[in-house]
Amino acid sequence: MARSDARLKTLPEEIQAEMWRLRIAPVDDEGNPAQPADGAAWSQERVRQWLEDVHSVSTSSGAFSEWERWYGVASRLRGAKDYADDIKSLLKSRDPKMEVEQLDAYGDLAFRKRALDLDDAELFAEMRKIGQRDRHLDQQKEKLSQNDRRIILNEKKAARYDAVKDAAESTDDLTPEERLEKIREGLKI
Numbered sequence: 001m002a003r004s005d006a007r008l009k010t011l012p013e014e015i016q017a018e019m020w021r022l023r024i025a026p027v028d029d030e031g032n033p034a035q036p037a038d039g040a041a042w043s044q045e046r047v048r049q050w051l052e053d054v055h056s057v058s059t060s061s062g063a064f065s066e067w068e069r070w071y072g073v074a075s076r077l078r079g080a081k082d083y084a085d086d087i088k089s090l091l092k093s094r095d096p097k098m099e100v101e102q103l104d105a106y107g108d109l110a111f112r113k114r115a116l117d118l119d120d121a122e123l124f125a126e127m128r129k130i131g132q133r134d135r136h137l138d139q140q141k142e143k144l145s146q147n148d149r150r151i152i153l154n155e156k157k158a159a160r161y162d163a164v165k166d167a168a169e170s171t172d173d174l175t176p177e178e179r180l181e182k183i184r185e186g187l188k189i
Helices: 013-024 044-055 061-094 099-116 121-169 178-189
Strands: none
Touching: 013 044, 044 061, 061 099, 099 178, 121 178
C-alpha cells in the first residue's frame, strides 16, 4: 500500500513549491506575497483546503505534516547542493585546470559546511545517508573495475593457452625448433 504522503510528493514541483510558500511566507488572503505587516503564512488547514479547492487534491493533516517535513529537508538539500555547485563553478572559473576530483571534494566540503551552518540535524543525517550511499556506489564501481581487469587477464591467459595448444597439436611439417618457437610466440600473447 502506498504511503499517504506519496500523493503530495508526486505533485508537480510548481504546486509543491506553492504549498511550501503559502506555509512559510507572509501572504494576503488570496495567497499573494505580502509584507510581514500585511499578511502571514497560511495554516496547514488553510493550505490543505486551498489544495483541495484549486487542485482537487484531498489529504489528511498527518500526510500533509509528513510532506512538510520531507519537503523542508529536500528544499534545504537542494539549497546546500546549489551552494556547493556555485562554489565549484567559482573554483573552476578561477582555475580551469583543476581536476574534477578536487572540485568534487571542495563541493562536498561546501555542501557539508552549509548543512552545519544551518544547524540542521535532520539535514546532516540525510547528508550522511547520501555520503554512505555514494561510498557504497564507489566501492561497487571499484569491484566492477577489478572484475573487468580479471576478465581481461583471463581472456589473455585463454588466448595464450589456445595459441600454445594449437602450436603443440599442429600437424604442420615443423621441426622441433620451429614448433618450440611457435609455442614461445603463443606464450607472448
